[in-house]
Amino acid sequence: MKLLVFLLLPYLSLSEVGQDFSKCSRFFLNNDPPQITLPASVSVKHICQCLKDNNNQIIYLYATLYSTAWRIPIYSAYVFGSPNVGRADRWYIEPQLDLGTTAEPCMSPQDRDSIINQAVNCDYDYSGYDRGHLYPVQHTDNHLSMLATSTLTNAAPQDLSFNRGLWSAHEGKVIKDLKGCDEAYVVTGVVPEINIKIPTNNPRVTVSKYYWRATCCLKNNMFTGKGYFGPDNNGGVQELTIANLQAQLRIYYNVNNIIIFPSPLTGSCN
Structure with missing residues (x-):
């Protein structure tokens, strides 16, 4: 087996920002x-989240549609894998979002005021909010994917x-639900609270009002989909059909x- 060694410098992500998801459509x-x-006012960027191996070859790990207006992702899409292989709590930024698509990762700026x-990280410090993963660590099954989830x-x-609490427990239930699938595709997103931002001296980051997740499981040549939404009216996570989600x-x-899984399928993922 080929051993891959990866180096992540502080505060940088090795993702690629593009006009579409053509390089990471397999997710x-x-x-x-x-x-x-x-709306046109919600500017978005397509991010193919990736790392590089010893030979400087790019390995794509998942995809994210990111709102530079809200400064949060709209959704991340990934192929389900579990169990996970640990956790890394160092968080990174994507330099291409602020330095342009020709930026080298080592050029990641450090000054908050230059990150538009x-x-x-300091947007979250002492705010009472966690950095909530859309692609969660516990849905990864290799070291690379685990590292790549820790980007802002x-x-x-x-x-x-x-x-x-309840969202973490929900992610654990999804593991049990999808572990028997031949393959499973997941899209996780957030609904922003448009007029509320993380309270700081210079509020910039839009708070997420709801989290949602859609899964599509292929088993025995049939697709089965489930939707999840939370917090619901009772503060929990509601399970519903993809159509209702x-x-x-x-x-x-x-x-x-909005169509989460646009392709026509044999089954109920749309």
Whole structure:
């Protein structure tokens, strides 16, 4: 087995920012990203989250649609894998979001005031919010994916009691639900609380009002989908059909349509 050695310098991510997900489309069911049209004021970036190996070869690990207006991800999409292999609590930023697509990772800036399009660690300090993973550590099954989840482009403000309690328990239940699948695709997103930002001296990062997750499991040539939404009215995580989740998200995002798994399937993932 080839041994891969990775070096992550402080505060930088080795992701690629592009115009679409063409380089990392395999993390979507049938290579089709979710269909959602947000208002023009909500500028978005397509991020193929990746690391490089010893030979400087890029390894793509998941995909994120990121809002530079809200400074949080709209969703991250990944192929499910578990059990995980540990945890890294050092968080990174994506230099290309602020230095342009030609930026080298080693050029990651350190000054908060120069980071315009994304959150930085001090936005979360003493705020009462956790950096809530969209692609969670416990859904990874290799060291690379685990490391790659710890970028702030994969995190949104999440109430710490919900993140460490009911949402974490939900992620554990998803592991049990998907472990028998031949393959499983997952999209996890947030609904922003548009007018509320993390309280700091210079509030910049939009708070997430809701977290949601959609899963599509292939087993015995049949697809089965489930949707999740929380916190619900009782502070928990609601399980619902993909169709009902999409109907709920249309209301909260204030869009005419959203299709999480656009491809026609044999089964119920759309």
